Amino acid sequence: xRKFFREDEVEILVCARRVPDTSENxxxxxxxxNDIERDDLVYSINEPDNYAVEEALQIxxxxxxxxxxxxxxxxxxxxxxxxxxxxGANQGVLLSDDAFSGSDGKGxxxxxxxxxxxxxxxxxxxxxxxxxxxxxxxxxxAAMLDSPFASLVNSIEVLDGNKLKVSxxxxxxxxxxSEIDLPCVLSIQTGINEPRYVGMRGIxxxxxxxxxxxxxxxxxxxxxxxxxxxxxxxxxxxxxxxLGKGAEILQGTNEEVADKLIELLKAKGxxx
Amino acid sequence: MTARIFAYIIHKAGVVxxxxxELLAAAKKIDPTASPTAIVVGPGADVDAVCKSVxxxxxxxxxxxxxxxxxxxxxxxxxxxxxxxxxGCIVLVxxxxxxxxxxxxxxxxxxxxxxxxxxxxxGVDGTNLKVVxxxxxxxxxxxxxxxxxxxxxxxxxPGAFKPIEAAPITGVVVDKQVGPLTARRRYxxxxxxxxxxxxxxxxPVLVSVGRGIGEKDNIPIAEELAEALGAVVSCSRPVVDAxxxxxxxxxxxxxxxxxxxxxxxCGISGSFQHLAGLKGNPFIVAINKNPKAPxxxxxxxxxxxxxxxxxxxxxNKVREAKKVTA
Numbered sequence: 001x002r003k004f005f006r007e008d009e010v011e012i013l014v015c016a017r018r019v020p021d022t023s024e025n026x027x028x029x030x031x032x033x034n035d036i037e038r039d040d041l042v043y044s045i046n047e048p049d050n051y052a053v054e055e056a057l058q059i060x061x062x063x064x065x066x067x068x069x070x071x072x073x074x075x076x077x078x079x080x081x082x083x084x085x086x087x088g089a090n091q092g093v094l095l096s097d098d099a100f101s102g103s104d105g106k107g108x109x110x111x112x113x114x115x116x117x118x119x120x121x122x123x124x125x126x127x128x129x130x131x132x133x134x135x136x137x138x139x140x141x142a143a144m145l146d147s148p149f150a151s152l153v154n155s156i157e158v159l160d161g162n163k164l165k166v167s168x169x170x171x172x173x174x175x176x177x178s179e180i181d182l183p184c185v186l187s188i189q190t191g192i193n194e195p196r197y198v199g200m201r202g203i204x205x206x207x208x209x210x211x212x213x214x215x216x217x218x219x220x221x222x223x224x225x226x227x228x229x230x231x232x233x234x235x236x237x238x239x240x241x242x243l244g245k246g247a248e249i250l251q252g253t254n255e256e257v258a259d260k261l262i263e264l265l266k267a268k269g270x271x272x
Numbered sequence: 273m274t275a276r277i278f279a280y281i282i283h284k285a286g287v288v289x290x291x292x293x294e295l296l297a298a299a300k301k302i303d304p305t306a307s308p309t310a311i312v313v314g315p316g317a318d319v320d321a322v323c324k325s326v327x328x329x330x331x332x333x334x335x336x337x338x339x340x341x342x343x344x345x346x347x348x349x350x351x352x353x354x355x356x357x358x359x360g361c362i363v364l365v366x367x368x369x370x371x372x373x374x375x376x377x378x379x380x381x382x383x384x385x386x387x388x389x390x391x392x393x394x395g396v397d398g399t400n401l402k403v404v405x406x407x408x409x410x411x412x413x414x415x416x417x418x419x420x421x422x423x424x425x426x427x428x429x430p431g432a433f434k435p436i437e438a439a440p441i442t443g444v445v446v447d448k449q450v451g452p453l454t455a456r457r458r459y460x461x462x463x464x465x466x467x468x469x470x471x472x473x474x475x476p477v478l479v480s481v482g483r484g485i486g487e488k489d490n491i492p493i494a495e496e497l498a499e500a501l502g503a504v505v506s507c508s509r510p511v512v513d514a515x516x517x518x519x520x521x522x523x524x525x526x527x528x529x530x531x532x533x534x535x536x537x538c539g540i541s542g543s544f545q546h547l548a549g550l551k552g553n554p555f556i557v558a559i560n561k562n563p564k565a566p567x568x569x570x571x572x573x574x575x576x577x578x579x580x581x582x583x584x585x586x587x588n589k590v591r592e593a594k595k596v597t598a
Contacts (some may be wrong), residue, residue, distance in 0.1 A: 020408070026411075026564055028564055036408070128372075131409060134376075134410060135372050135376070135464060136375070136376040136386055139375065139376030139584070140375075140386070142377055143378075143379075148347060148455075150348075151369070151456070159576065171517055171526070172467065172529070174464055175463040176459065177459075177462070179457070179460060180457040180458075184380050190510075191513035197466065232421075233383040234415075238412045239413055241413050247558055247572060247574050254581060254582050257577070258588075261573065262575060265501075268555040270533065
């Protein structure tokens with residue numbers, strides 16, 4: 001595999017995923033009631049993953065180094081790699097194999113571990129969670145690599161070549177500050193930075209760049225350790241639970257509804 | 273008979289967290305005949321008091337005392353648990369900022385299955401634990417099967433399981449030695465959030481805006497409504513992430529806990545992290561253009577409309593109503 005690593009620079013891997021974009025779609029059940037409606041879904045990069053790429057770019061802007069973005073998926077997922085390359089990532093890598101299909105979180109972490117071990121990264125970042133995920137892959141990957149880990153990270157400061165100062169988001173808006181040895185794995189929380197804008201022009205500029213693809217044998221991953229057969233966590237179906245009585249929906253024009261609401265607010269002390 | 277079940281007890285300054293009783297309830301959902309064991313990890317000074325409290329509800333309590341655990345650093349706690357726990361057990365951990373740090377890595381080191389943010393448990397079928405999770409911010413739920421043949425780490429959502437009322441018991445406390453622990457991540461300090469210009473925790477009426485506000489330039493629309501009502505503007509996480517409002521205005525588990533009389537949730541979908549910051553049973557008005565937004569399940573009154581058109585209309589009506597009564 002191609003390597004850019006030089007001493008005294010920070011080599012960063014960001015693990016990213018393409019997910020249904022909930023700001024563009026209303027997630028609902030399909031007609032059969034066993035899956036979400038996937039027709040016409042708009043996909044984008046998982047939001048915390050995008051913050052992770054921005055953070056990586058800001059670190060290498062200061063310290064020097066390279067940012068690689070990897071995703072476990074199929075050809076469809078290349079679009080998020082190109083988007084992050086347009087942001088400034090040096091390289092996008094697709095980890096793809098029929099054997100990976102149907103992996104649970106541990107399966108995905110196993111594939112990523114294979115890629116990390118074939119390379120030399122000082123720092124591995126993931127997003128804290130995907131909307132259909134479990135906030136798990138980063139912590140699993142760190143344990144598999146036997147690297148230190150911190151989740152919910154909302155600031156990173158490079159102290160020297162060997163360690164970072166990180167802040168974690170804990171309860172009540174508090175920030176837990178720790179020192180962590182490199183190499184390490186961090187899961188990044190949204191709001192850590194302001195991800196730069198990517199325009200169509202930027203994406204066109206990277207449209208023809210080659211995206212290397214690696215399968216199970218390239219990564220030294222045992223096909224039996226990943227994929228659906230190895231998955232210990234399986235989703236049977238989706239459903240919408242009936243919770244409580246739900247809100248009384250006020251009907252009418254905005255004006256009519258506003259009148260009704262004002263009466264309710266007066267009764268509830270919302271209008272003194 | 274399922275595997276032995278352990279509940280990881282969160283505590284602070286010798287006081288047991290509410291999640292301890294919730295994990296006990298969750299353990300009974302896995303197996304009503306289970307005799308779950310509490311596991312208490314921490315510095316010597318705290319753990320005795322904590323063990324004593326939890327032994328009133330758990331028949332057995334494992335005490336893992338180590339002064340290197342003065343601050344609950346997940347890396348050290350994981351080492352302690354891996355040394356103490358038996359093969360093949362089920363460990364229940366609260367899915368908060370600590371559980372997110374601990375659970376996934378613990379499952380790898382125990383060679384156990386991990387499932388996160390569990391909101392419901394439908395029992396065990398053979399080697400499968402059947403659980404319910406939510407996805408897409410609570411828009412849909414999922415039935416999930418976890419193979420627990422070689423054990424499991426189950427991260428349980430705080431607040432999802434109702435504690436069982438039961439007479440106090442006298443559980444036994446068992447001392448467990450784990451030897452020296454070493455960390456490559458070292459806790460330094462905790463920084464409190466900067467105080468904001470307003471204290472949303474003390475306000476009786478909040479006009480709270482979410483992603484639906486669309487852009488920073490629309491914040492004055494919410495401010496205008498708040499001013500008419502004599503309220504202040506609060507918000508959900510995406511608004512703070514986008515830097516449209518300061519962190520001090522954020523309601524939720526990672527922001528402020530508020531207890532207003534009236535809460536107007538405008539363009540807020542209603543994730544559990546947001547709702548966790550809403551206490552005291554306020555009158556909730558949800559304004560959202562998506563009729564399927566989870567917020568409508570918990571609101572008292574819902575309005576399905578474009579908040580950006582509705583808020584100015586409401587502000588006008590409020591000003592008129594105040595003139596009449598003045």
